[in-house]
Amino acid sequence: MNLDLSNQPQIVQTVAGYALQGWEIAQGWLLSPAAWSQFGLLALAWLAAWVLTKRLRPLLEALLTPPADKHGLFATARRFLLVFVPLLLPLLAFLFTAVGEQFTRALFGSGAVIAFGKRVFLFIAARILVGEVITDGFLKVLGRVILLPVMALYALGLLDIVTARLNETTVALGNIEFTVMAVIRGLIAGSILFWLGRWSNDQTTGFIHKQAEMPPATRQLAIKAAELAIYGIAFLLLMNIVGIPLTSLAVIGGAVGVGIGFGLQQIASNYISGVILLLEGQVTVGDYVELDDGLAGTIVKTTARSMIMETFDGRWIVVPNEHFITTRVTNYSDQGSSNRLEFAFQVSYDTDINRVPDIITAAVSKHPKVLQSPEPPDCELRGFGESGVDFAVEFWVNGIDDGKHKYGSEVGFIVWNALKDAGIEIPYPHRVVELRQAPGA
Structure with missing residues (x-):
């Protein structure tokens, strides 16, 4: 097949070159007895995995399904493993194919077709993982946008080529240059790290809330400290993955300090006031308070910057933490006092x-x-x-x-x-009207 593509754009020529290589590989497979034997092994591996899955899956589901009223650590682990049961078929096929690959390479000295089949089975497993196993919306989108394209390139044997090309292509931002691969790696790592940070923060918050022996103010302070630590670690890991030296954070810190000095004084004051309130425990969630301006309500939520107060007519009002430090606040609850x-x-x-x-x-x-x-x-x-x-x-x-x-x-x-x-009368208002006669009338 001879086509003159010299007048076409470079990307068309590149794609045509890859297509031609793929056609030549396919022709070689179709005409090779060793390749046909490997196709037969792939089919046999898939059939064996299908038969074994049909027998094993009901047993695994029965074994991993805990009683509905069980919520301990062991029951949670069983429920976690249960969601991965749909991956049994492609993973068994991959395992059988790996065994067949060793046999084929020993017999024919070649295993390109069966290696391709292994990668296809992994791609099928990735599709099942994204479509059936993952339920979190963010992770599902991440799987469709990133995982499936990567697995498709891996199955076709193009992942190394595409990775090398992305490493060669750079993006300039002023005097700073990044490779496209570094940007993609940063986006992927950042998405995963901060999702893990959010998940870890939710789990930590739930655990701390269950500690009934801790005072409410201490619980809130522990939650804020854990949140700061989790996201701080995630940020530092992301900087390391992207390749930005941590020494450059000193420059960023100086810029943030200048920003606080000029325009973020109020925000910084509210953050510091929030820490003071948590340490002192004078106002916390559940307290009924009245501010100096007459606004009254129950504290329903605390954040790093403010407290959310719900009035008895159902309105949620965001009150900056600084108001609880610099103005007079009447706390009618005081941790449940009468x-x-x-x-x-x-x-x-x-x-x-x-x-x-x-x-x-x-x-x-x-x-x-x-x-x-x-x-x-x-x-x-x-x-x-x-x-x-x-x-x-x-x-x-x-x-x-x-x-x-x-x-x-x-x-x-x-x-x-x-x-x-008791027969006691509650009086009506009484008025005595005295009429006087004018003299000489």
């Missing part, structure tokens, strides 16, 4: 007010959320109003009177019903 509330009411002047304290304290004490410690409910005389005698009942609860804790409303019903049952 709070004192009160409910004011009036009784008629016709009432025997000596009976009121005992009636009200006995009734309020029956509320399931009202505490007897640090002090039981206490009913106090507050004064003599225009329409009646002023009383107030003080009581302690774990929480505040808002949102899901409607203590004031519930205690108000209790006071109303207790006074009604």
